[in-house]
Amino acid sequence: MRTSTKLSLVDAHAHIGESLFGHRQTTDELLSIMDAEDIERAIVMPLKPISYHFAPENDRIADAVTSHPKRLAGFVRVAPWQRDASTRELLRGLDELKLIGLYLHPFEEQFAANEELIFPLLEVLRDRSLPLMLAGGYPGFSHPSQIGDLARQFPDVTIIATHGGQLNISGMLLADAGRMLRSNPNVIMETSGIYREDFIEDTVAELGPERVLFGSNAPYMDQGFEASRIRYAHLEDDAKRLMGRENAIRICGLPSS
């Protein structure tokens, strides 16, 4: 059954800045699209910048959040191969910049999702009960089995796997992603760019709407189009409200209104 398509949404995964890979989005551009698409709030995080240095980008995120505290919240992004410096940057982002979670991109920063290198970062999140958002589904870097292996070792850390933890347009990773989600209740499926809509609907039916979270991955992906994945889903309105708004508020500790 396809129910209401009019739902106010919280986008748990958007970016601002200018990417090394050619994408860019300013805070004002993001807010303008959010207004047009009826998206009340977004959690923003850095793109990988041309400079390769995330500290100024984390500052940019903090400035955007400070300027628009009712519309935006922010995650820190670090490069784990910087080793101790990446842990220090995470702590700076949380303590000084007041950001509320960590975003890691195994493919763009070239590490495997279950690499011991990132364990000190996960220990910080575990000690503070903060979530990790992990760019999921990149072959060799964040295969569903690698995400699952990380999640198994940090059962107290909520791990949001983008793209449902799988990027495979022939469906060859759907079974792996499903096994990973079933085995690891601390993993949440984020919906940007996901193959396919029935994977969202089947996951809600089997594991519950609490395990699914709307994110757009804008500007790399299209925020309005990604919102339609939630709004058009063949699911009850209560499930869509959880996926589209309430789960982000609960998992990321956002103010409830």
Add this chain to the structure above:
Amino acid sequence: MTIIDSHTHIDEAPTYGWFDPPETIIRLLDEAEIEQAIVMTYRDAPGPEERVIEYIAEAIQRYPGRLIGYARMNPKYGDEAIRLFDRSIREYGFKGLKLHPVSYVMHPASDATLDLIRHAASLKAPTLFHCGDEEFTLPLQIAEAAQAVPDATIILGHMGGYFHVRDAIRVAKRLPNLILETSAMPYPRMIKETVDQLGAHRLLFASDGPGCDPLLEVEKVKRAGLTPEEEHLIFEGNIARILGEVGK
């Protein structure tokens, strides 16, 4: 505006746990106000399972004017595959060939595959390839087949998937018999880029339903910022032109 969906699935294969009878895609087509859809199985023919071609034949007879059949084949069966494909076109009224090299593990420009594509071309029937991010389905690999059979119309289903859309555009620039197809590929902006670089006559709308939602897939094309004329070609005009030639 009339819409034809150039890539959907129907099949019932308990061995594999697949159950998508024609009624499932019909319901989603109704929701999205799509008039017609090209349907194909998940299984290849010939193969261990019987009545794969017949399954499509029965569905298009049950929904005339609504469902159009493509035969999903396994080229490894050689002449047997060619004979069965030929019968699907001449006797059952199918309109095209579907190839998914991941399911039968063979290069898209292998000799057996080219033989099948050549036969389709002789009937003026298009060949739709699954074209994504994994081995045997990459645009550059399928381009070898398009180059080897220049009179075949070859459709790149999913237009290169997540990571190979630019490759799909590159190969289509140099090979005029390649057509891109929009299903499941997640970027509306890449639809616009394809139209800008290749022209709207080189792109087909498709959903890959019922796993992907046809209503959402229609919206993706409408969010690409195209003109009404370009949308008409992508939603209906191009595939109507291609299928109008089959068997002539």
